Amino acid sequence: MPENSTVPKILIVGGGYAGFYTAWKLEKHLRKGEADVTMVDPLPYMTYQPFLPEVAAGSIEARHSVVAHRRHLKRTNVLTAKVTNINHAQKVATITPPVGEPYEFAYDQIVVTAGAVSRTFPIPGIADNAIGLKTIEEAVAIRDRLMSNFDKAASLPAGPERDRLLSVVVVGGGFAGIEVFAELRSLASSLVGKYPELTFDDTHFHLIEAMGRIMPEVSLPTSEWVLKDLAKRGANVHLDTQLTSAVDGNVELSTGEIIPTDLIVWTAGVMANPTVVRGGDLPVEERGRIQTRADLRVGTPEAFVEGAWAAGDVSAVPDLSGGGVGGFCVPNAQHAVRQAKLLAKNVVAVLRGEDPKEYFHKNLGAVAGLGLYNGVFQSGKIALKGFVAWVAHRGYHGLAMPTWERKFRVVWGWWNNLWLGRDLVNLETVQNPRYVFEEFAARPRPAADAPAPAVTAPAAQATASDKAADEKPAGEKTAAAKPAAKKPAAKKTAETASAK
Known part of the structure; x- marks a missing residue:
């Protein structure tokens, strides 16, 4: 989409169950060229979390319990990166890719579906x-x-x-x-x-x-x-x-x-993704989730934040059926997928000047x-x-x-x-x-000692002679020191013998 395009830009933060379904259904409900949809998630796939226990037990192949974003989202711009800041007052999000510098992304509508992470306590170990x-x-x-x-x-x-x-x-x-x-x-x-x-x-x-x-x-x-x-x-x-x-x-x-x-x-236990919740200016309730209305717009029952939506585990959505915990929908896949389907319809309705509908789903069971x-x-x-x-x-x-x-x-x-x-x-x-590769891989030998600096020929000869002398036993050093005295003596003996 060109930079100067006037087509509304929809940014989906998170590609988990709620985020993937929102993008998937937006592709179904939006007319061609009606909006530009971008989804950002650090992982290139959606994980179907109810299958994780069976994956841990070897009953389901790990790759079969995830859904590749790029294979099934045909008209969505998929970015494998993190959203590290949301400045909704300016409608700008900071996207941090795994390689390269962070950059700002301008949007018209933002959908926060960043999911949840494990909630732990400061227990030693x-x-x-x-x-x-x-x-x-x-x-x-x-x-x-x-x-x-x-x-x-x-x-x-x-x-x-x-x-x-x-x-x-x-x-x-x-x-x-x-x-x-x-x-x-x-x-x-x-x-x-x-x-x-x-x-x-x-x-x-x-x-x-x-x-x-x-x-x-x-x-x-x-x-x-x-x-x-x-x-x-x-x-x-x-x-x-x-x-x-x-x-x-x-x-x-x-x-x-x-x-x-x-x-x-x-x-x-789990808690709303803190990277997204804390890195932005959207309202947050006491349990650390984004305040969300029954129509899935961010805000309170009295007022909503224009252009901001949320669903899934990261959001506090009122449970109108009366079966929720504390009045809100529990964080499970059953709510996430149904909220995402309605959210996609509501975003399209608002783009077309219509009113969004409220989320109502009675728990089917466990x-x-x-x-x-x-x-x-x-x-x-x-x-x-x-x-x-x-x-x-x-x-x-x-x-x-x-x-x-x-x-x-x-x-x-x-x-x-x-x-x-x-x-x-x-x-x-x-x-x-x-x-295995590291264990048997051939490696270069350690570099040899650096050669001695070059010297002049006489000095080199003297150095070599001195070194040779130093390496010989003491008796050999004495003999080597008097070679000239021995040779004349030998010559004189030979001449005497010849004369006789």
């Missing part, structure tokens, strides 16, 4: 030893770490070090924590059969939850059923317990118990996978458990995965696993791909 579950890279790293630990433990005798390698600690008893906990327990059960040196009882799984119950999204009886199901699979759930330290891999609990472990997964062939589903008073709930879980998320191309890849992978089994390939060395 967490920042250095734990790993979150918000990105595809984290899910892959969790899977590979667990598999590598089985390889190491199989070569060790029974003892503290082997117990440490085979211990997993998950912090947080919400949906994400329970799902990854159950999926990793299922993966470990599959791995044990491949290692004759190890048994199921050698593995230790601990879930730490500060509240008195797990999964607040479902009813209490349903959450209690999940606890019993996990207990049958040898899992240890610590309720009303806080993690106080994780220094050097030793997890210390508020009960005084210490759990040595090599894998700590942190799922205890569904979670608890490992292969096991799950839980809750919708109102209806609760499904076990295999039926697992089928509902896969059916719902299989349909919710954006684009038919990605749906097919995910379902095809599930079908293959049904007959071929879970893929147990460990690719942890991908994180250090040059280790």
